[in-house]
Amino acid sequence: MVLQRVSRPAPVTIQDALPHEVQLYCIVDASWKSPSEKIGIGWSLYSKEGTLRLQGSSAMDVTGTPLVAEAVAMWEAVCQLHRLCYKNVTFVGDCLKLVQQLECAMEDKQHIEDYISEASSTINDIKVVAMKNHYTFNHVPRIFINVVDSLAKNARTINQSYVIF
Template sequence: MVGDNTCQLCGEHQETTNHLIFQCRNNKEIWNMTPSIRTPDGSWTSPKDKAGIGWALFNSEAKVILEGKAAIEPVNSPLEAEAEALRMAIIKLRKLRYYTVTFYGDSSDLYDTISKQSHQACHITSKGTHCPTHMKDIVNLARGNEYNFCFQKIERSRNVVADKLAKEG
């Protein structure tokens, strides 16, 4: 039908970019069948300046599906900026109803700790930082029978998209 802009996947709503990415139930089912890759990153300069966070969501063919960036209130360390970027990424994906996601990041302190703790009771401690609280939040957000969230450390050179977005944020 000429001029019909009904979604060709679900036939239920007007086909817009917003509908296809965030609302179309058929598209969500397809996206949830294949694991997604999420690369969050934080950018930090000082405890007095706002930090930047950025993220990119890739499909199984390594194509960017979604990306975003933001400025956040000042935090005490680069590790806290990284942790906040990861925490926000998990919250965003849970809202979008993604259930199988691998999060890749370039912070050894964060990703090594989270990957060890995500399948155990969380007993994260560290002197002189608020980051253990962020890490506990991340582990708690990633838990649940319906979620298959994995965490893996990668080299900074493999996280350039999220790093660039965080610096812009």
């Protein structure tokens, strides 16, 4: 008897990559070049149907690693949507390590040694705001974050002040 591995088909759209109950999702990304250069962040909030609701982007202070840059981008997106009173948002990004660490933090498993990192303090800050607003976090393939990737790279390149549109 030959066992065949059954796998889900690769998602065609970002909606295919999200849990079916998601009503709002926010794609988040950072652009990092080196520990001596500013980073760029970008995020876009969408309805479950894929309608763009809101976007933000900015150049930010330098970070030591790409992981910290991704955590800063997530923190900024979470804070902005909290300030605007959005609840029940799923935040998505292509940084698997960050999403795994956020999931562990949300489940109070941050004591697991594998998930202690240079981004731990930012992750704990994200958790506090996320718990109040019923925010969740999911990993998506890089192909689904192109628009936000461009926002982040552009913000870094032109040293853009924070813009929400």
